[in-house]
Amino acid sequence: MKQADTQFEYISSAKLPTRYGQFIIHGFVELGTEQEHVALSYGEWQEGEVVPIRIHSECLTGDALFSTRCDCGFQLEKALQNIVEEGKGVLLYLRQEGRGIGLLNKIRAYHLQDNGLDTVEANEHLGFDADLRDYRICKYMLDTLKISKVSLMTNNPRKIDALTDLGIEVVRRTPIDHGITADNKGYIRTKTQKLGHRFDPHLLK
Numbered sequence: 001m002k003q004a005d006t007q008f009e010y011i012s013s014a015k016l017p018t019r020y021g022q023f024i025i026h027g028f029v030e031l032g033t034e035q036e037h038v039a040l041s042y043g044e045w046q047e048g049e050v051v052p053i054r055i056h057s058e059c060l061t062g063d064a065l066f067s068t069r070c071d072c073g074f075q076l077e078k079a080l081q082n083i084v085e086e087g088k089g090v091l092l093y094l095r096q097e098g099r100g101i102g103l104l105n106k107i108r109a110y111h112l113q114d115n116g117l118d119t120v121e122a123n124e125h126l127g128f129d130a131d132l133r134d135y136r137i138c139k140y141m142l143d144t145l146k147i148s149k150v151s152l153m154t155n156n157p158r159k160i161d162a163l164t165d166l167g168i169e170v171v172r173r174t175p176i177d178h179g180i181t182a183d184n185k186g187y188i189r190t191k192t193q194k195l196g197h198r199f200d201p202h203l204l205k
């Protein structure tokens, strides 16, 4: 599995038993920034087979601290469950906290949202674009795992475009609309209106 790239490097893999099933965790590093990313794989596939995947952007508050301010923690859990139900799949866990602005800037952005700005306005107020995420490492991770065709769990069309531009065939999109709560409905509405996310309008009433 060892392969090198000028920008990314695969480091190592190990068993990762979880509440949902027995995954394997694969570690990667982005050279230069030394940013560390992981992929969790489950089951087996042939080269050229369509594999269910989720690209999950780090959200410490939602993924680890049970926040209901966003839908991330719910989506993370549902993605792992879906993969196990399908019998195979991969979760790419990218360390792009706060859509790329980092944890502390996300807390600054949350503070601005507590005072009335929406998620996009808050980023802009802090001098950032609405979404700074870079998906190039996905191609390297998927190549390492011998995946060229995917069924992608997402509500975000930008992820489909990013993978397609990188040469990964997105054969289908599966919505992942779990975790809509009274605390995050407004945030999700803003994502649909300003960031192009797709949600069933009935879920946001």
Ligand SMILES: Nc1nc2c(ncn2[C@@H]2O[C@H](COP(=O)(O)OP(=O)(O)OP(=O)(O)O)[C@@H](O)[C@H]2O)c(=O)[nH]1
Residues within 6 Å of the ligand: 055, 056, 057, 058, 059, 060, 070, 071, 072, 075, 096, 097, 098, 099, 100, 101, 106, 109, 110, 113, 119, 123, 153, 154, 155, 156, 159, 176, 191, 197
């Ligand atoms: N800057 C900023 N980042 C946020 C905010 N709320 C959540 N995030 C980050 O947004 C990222 C998740 O992005 P989302 O827009 O929820 O979803 P997505 O990954 O684009 O799309 P899906 O695949 O459909 O989940 C994580 O990195 C979170 O930390 C916020 O108010 N401001």
Ligand SMILES: [Zn+2]
Residues within 6 Å of the ligand: 059, 061, 062, 063, 070, 071, 072, 073
């Ligand atoms: Zn979140």
